[in-house]
Amino acid sequence: MNDTASLNLAKQLIAQASVTPDDKNCQQILAERLQNIGFTVEEMHFGNTKNIWARRGGSAPVLCFAGHTDVVPAGPAELWHSPPFEPAERDGRLFGRGAADMKTSIACFVTACERFVAANPNHAGSIALLITSDEEGDAFDGTTKVVDTLKARGERIDYCIVGEPTAVNVLGDTIKNGRRGSLSGNLTVKGKQGHIAYPHLAVNPVHTFAPALAELAATEWDAGNEYFPPTGFQISNINGGTGATNVIPGTLNVKFNFRFSTESTEEGLKQRVHAVLDKHGVDYGLEWMCSGQPFLTEAGKLTDTARRAIAEVCGVEAELSTSGGTSDGRFIKAVADELIELGPSNATIHQINENVLLEDIPKLSAVYERMMADLLHSESA
Secondary structure (H helix, E strand, C coil), rough: CCCCHHHHHHHHHHHHHHHCCCCCCCCHHHHHHHHHCCCEEEEEECECCCEEEEECCCCEEEEEEEECCEECCCCCCCCCCCCCCEEEECCEEEEEECCCHHHHHHHHHHHHHHHHHHHHHCCCEEEEHHHHHHHHHHCCHHHHHHHHHHHHHHHCCCEEEEEEEECCCCCCCCCEEEEEEEEEEEEEECCCCCCCCCHHHCCCCHHHHHHHHHHHHHHCCCCCCCCHHHHHHHHEEECCCCCCCCCCEEEEEEEEEEECCCCCCCHHHHHHHHHHHHCCCCCCCCCCEEEEEECCCCHHHHHHHHHHHHHHHCCCEEECCCCCCCCCCCHHHEEEEEECCCCCCCCCCCCCCCEEEECCHHHHHHHHHHHHHHHCCCCCC
């Protein structure tokens, strides 16, 4: 399969050292190509974050491709076999920071659109691209702000394809049709510092918290469902003490996280944690942060279309999965009826010598194009 356009655009994007949230010139490159094929491109910049909302067409259904031009820092350049922001081909792979996560996907979005529009200039519905430069960072001024703008204007998305890397072994083997929510707690257990030889004059917060911790760790928060594993509770950090061996600490700090399914809610989990702590008489302060709600697209038209395109192009039977961390899909789902994540291999993301298989690049672009053909039936001129 010959597709030099996708490869060349991926290289052009990788050459931009767009470490989050600095977009460099990525979105300008994309905007110019999209405008050339009839897209209206809106710049939606908030703070130091650049976003674009590009759309071609004014009717439903709306098919949106979503992604991010920002990348994580490259790390020590001397550990790379070639400079991280100088795309290189070797051993059948394209190397460079962002090759997998996720500049190749964005390149494939654009080239798929170019071919589809050339063949179907009067296609039904609308094609859109939502691109941010703040996915790898705080994500405060990126996709979430664009979604807020779309909500305020009453714009909705029928089908959304997020180009995050999803393949485990071969391109197309995995489609993400949902993600778990992420709820973190920063717990301070209060005690009274004192000499370890006089425990009656002190209150050890480690001891007072221990029974509550045992119950929290043993609790079944939910049983999950056909798409999600059960909600999990994990301690990520626990710290107390002065460093001396003869001092009872005055406080204990505990950081924990829930990765929760659609069978649980943020408020429900908070209430249950507080109930356990109160039950055991723990004196505490607790700060919460929810970085993403769970979302799910049940098997249906979008997942079926993706599976069919993958089978035709890659000869692979795709599986649906909700594993992994969070993505901007958590924001977009608020305005999207159906949403999936579909992209290249995730084997080297955020690593030194990040790369994608060269042979996967034209296949991925072809998958996106076939999905457009299925979801936006062409109309005659």
